[in-house]
Amino acid sequence: MIEESRVWVVDWGWPAQGAGWVDAAFMVIRLVGAGHPPQLAEQWAAGLACWAGVTDDGLSAFASHVAGLWSVRAMQAGTRAAQNRAAMARRYAIWRLSGPAADRTAWSGR
Structure with a gap:
């Protein structure tokens, strides 16, 4: 959809309004799934303008x-692709909650 001064892109598969950094965060999960260390995936995202608004607690x-969400969907679907998505998301979440990121977020209020 195009307006005079901007273009709107809609992901019809999952239409929603959210924080500007959400798409980049999904890409971070995909990078982790492709074998990149979570810290490096986040460093990549930090180079994006939208990442400036992210907080450690929010992430x-x-x-x-x-x-x-992806773990529940994997149990329901039972497909290898769904199981792989769930595994990559869990890897990233575990790192965020127990790895170096956890030291930054623990009751930080950020």
Whole structure:
């Protein structure tokens, strides 16, 4: 959809309004799934303008939510692709909640 001064792109598979960094966070999960260390995947995202608005607590909450959602969907679908998506999301969430990222987020209020 195009307006005079902007273009709107809609993901019809999952239309929603959210924080500007959400798409980049999904890409971070995909990078982790492709074998990149979570810290390096986040460093890549930090180079994006949209990442400036992300907070550690918000990102940890997002990672936990996606890991849970994709795990439920994997149990329902039973496909290898769904199981792989769930596993990559869980890997990232575990890193966020127990790895170096956890030290930054623990009750930080950020």
